[in-house]
Amino acid sequence: MDIELFERILQAVKSYDDYFTPKIDATGKEGLSPLQKMTAAVRMLAYGCPADLLDEYIQIGESTAIESLIHFCDAVIGVFEERYLRRPTSIDIAMLLQEGEERGFPGMLGSLDCMHWHWKNCPTAWHGTHTNGFKGVPTLILEIVASKSLWIWHAFFGMAGTNNDITVLDRSPLFDDLINGVAPHVIS
Known part of the structure; x- marks a missing residue:
């Protein structure tokens, strides 16, 4: 740091x-x-x-x-919390859309990625629920949406169980918000 x-x-x-x-x-x-x-x-x-x-x-x-x-x-x-640990405001969305436009991706708010982190200190009893065939070792999956300036405006850790990118996205509050109509409104 x-x-x-x-x-x-x-x-x-x-x-x-x-x-x-x-x-x-x-x-x-x-x-x-x-x-x-x-x-x-x-x-x-x-x-x-x-x-x-x-x-x-x-x-x-x-x-x-x-x-x-x-x-x-x-x-x-x-x-x-008020500045960094919150959902994007309409001003933030306009800035994110402008960044996307400048990079040739009109209408893009950010880049979604799921990272698999090796959890070396995973308790032995939890190995089964945090290990999948992808890595063969216990992992945590972090779903994030970040802007070009690396402002992370959404983060979600996958739950225990069959953790892969699809199940994390299925349980993600980001996609729940999209389905329920409470996600940030994007004017195209």
Whole structure:
């Protein structure tokens, strides 16, 4: 992650939740820094590392790492939901259609793709429901719609079971919205 982006998120999270402000304990010693707490949360989200592993590298205990993750996720949603974690508005749709037009795809809102991620830490009991013939190893399927600028305005993880691109699309809220007539209206 770019350092400027990391620092911007850190500042936003600190202003949203005072959990990320440094505190002094009963002995007068300063507690964990906001940087340690956010780094722990980002490492767990980005790399899937267990909370108890972070003690060795970041000097943060397992329960504090989990608490930091919960506060971080709540803060990110609270701060960025209105701008980034939402459906496209009519202005966004006009911008997406303009991007598609410029690239020779009039009427295209974005590019839909289903990615198969190898789930190396899949619990043994779940191997059967997350393994298919495509890869032969447990995978998670992520369906996304992204614009040219990589704005991901739709994401959906496939459910357990016979996960392939067709079943993920069958269960996708994006296509449910199209069928039910609540998808973004595109004027061609």
